[in-house]
Amino acid sequence: MATVDSSPGGVGSPGSVFDSAAYHRARTVVLAVLSVAVIGVLLAWPAITDYYSYNASYYNGIVASAAISAILTISLNLSMGYGGMLSMLHSGLQLAGGYATGYLVVKLSGSWLLGIAASVAVGTVVAMLVLLVSLRATYLYFGMITLAANLIVIEVGREWESVTGGIVGVSGIAPKLGDEFMSKQAFYYVVLACLAVAYILQRNLVRSGVGRASMAVRESSDTASAMGISPARAKLLLFGVCGGTAGLSGALYALQLGFINPDVGLLDNGIIFFVGLFLGGISTLIGPLIGVGLIAVLVELIKDQARYTTLVLGVLLLVAMMVIPRGVVGTWKASRMGRDRLAEADDETLPDEVPDVVPEVRDVPDGVAALEGSGIVKHFGGVHALDGVDVRIMPGTVHGIIGPNGSGKSTLVSCLTRYHQIDAGQVRIFGEEAPHAAHRVAHAGVTRVFQVPHLFERVSVLDNVLTGMRTRETYSWFGALVRSPSYRRQDRTEREEARELLAFAGLASRADWLASSLSHGQKRLLEVVRAVASRPKVLILDEPATGLTSDELDALGRLCRVLRERGLAVVLIEHNVDFVMGLCDELTVLESGKVIERGTPEKVRNSAAVLEAYLGRPDLVEEAS
């Protein structure tokens, strides 16, 4: 049995400075007690205010307003925090949702429930339309497009008088139960129920493969594509959910105040949600609720000096950004990670048994290449990066692609996996023409690990591996939202498999860490594990050995051998000649975009053309001779 020092930076374990299990238990109990207490107070709030105050409906209204704001902030969190999409459209989406309810309840005399459904639908459609026209926009440009869309929604509200009531807006939007108007108290519970639904949907989405796909796209569209995730689809879905949630908050806003007018959509009114999100903690589940809650308390405390509210909120945001840039919850989570790291930095023993989770490729037609490129030409302006390259990679082999710097190795891989459009030539996967989009190539069984580490740094090690399983997930986005039985079954199996894979690579005790906290070598290994998790038939590793310690190199070599035994084709682009020669069955050698040699390591070692190409790299010449 081999061991791998899995402490960060390869430093030995500092040992446990406190009882980690007891700490975890205590933390769970404290959080559970706190949650129950908060939920209890919220449920009993109308009774409490009724008992202690003559102005109960005012205090109920404050909490209901905060809950409506929290729903909108959850939507903003999904888009900006988990999706990495800067949305300036949220107050516009709230306005659109409010109009839908206003129109249905007042003009069509429909029920408030129908109004809410219409608002969710309108918010979803508007958000999806905006996303469709901005699919290729990067972060800032996306922000500008959503800003423009927000202005358009407001303007449509002002001009489309027959539906929106123009500048005056729609008033008299009151929820009814039967023939009676709903009491403020009953409406309070409706809002609370909606907040619970929004929170649970957010949590379910973020913890599912659907949410992981969005977070993967946030971190890197290229890597997400290598996992078989369509960036366009992932963004569309997430922004659609954001739109629906914002529409819901618009409906509740209109029902609570009884009116809706274009001012609701003004960006000034939307700023408070940004403050709440950053104060509570962006990309955290509970952050939006904490942030909005803190603001509600603050606004109430300074209500006698209401004219300073904007100033106070501005200063609060500034101070929060300087002192706790991750927000209250983000800062707490970061400190928690630090404690976990201290407690769990152990050397790991690699299991001898190969887990069943490591995929096996069966029923492969004899003599057909797993991945084949013929006559591949790729020019970048005047640079002939590839000039008629042929490469055949057979299943059940490790195939090395070597060559001096700039010889075209990474370009070849990008052409084979459709990250680059080729100028001429053909790419086939098991004899069939390769699909033309990178994520479809991954679906066809070819995945890659990039030369520069492309981990999803802001999520856990385990979540990285789970993201690699996206192509295998068969549950729908709706199944994920409501945690259907089939979703839960798959989720459980995936988590077990992911932990087994991590154990096989010596990373089991790091499963719950943020990926960013791993050492360089561990990150490289994790990338390979994540790629293996997608059960590929062809795995392409671009310089995976760079910066690995000898133990980590052994772990990587072991993994490659196991994959070969299980019938996969492993493609290795490497400068570490010892590693390549010891592992590969076959090699293709590139020089200036052309193949100068191919064959067994023995043949390549003795090739005059290879020796010639490597002149100027005496270390490699010596190795090859």
Ligand SMILES: Nc1ncnc2c1ncn2[C@@H]1O[C@H](COP(=O)(O)OP(=O)(O)OP(=O)(O)O)[C@@H](O)[C@H]1O
């Ligand atoms: N996106 C690009 N735009 C312009 N030129 C490029 C681009 N990508 C690669 N090239 C050029 O194509 C040639 C081959 O580059 P490539 O990165 O494929 O080589 P490599 O063999 O992988 O090198 P290394 O071992 O240093 O990673 C180089 O001359 C490089 O400058």
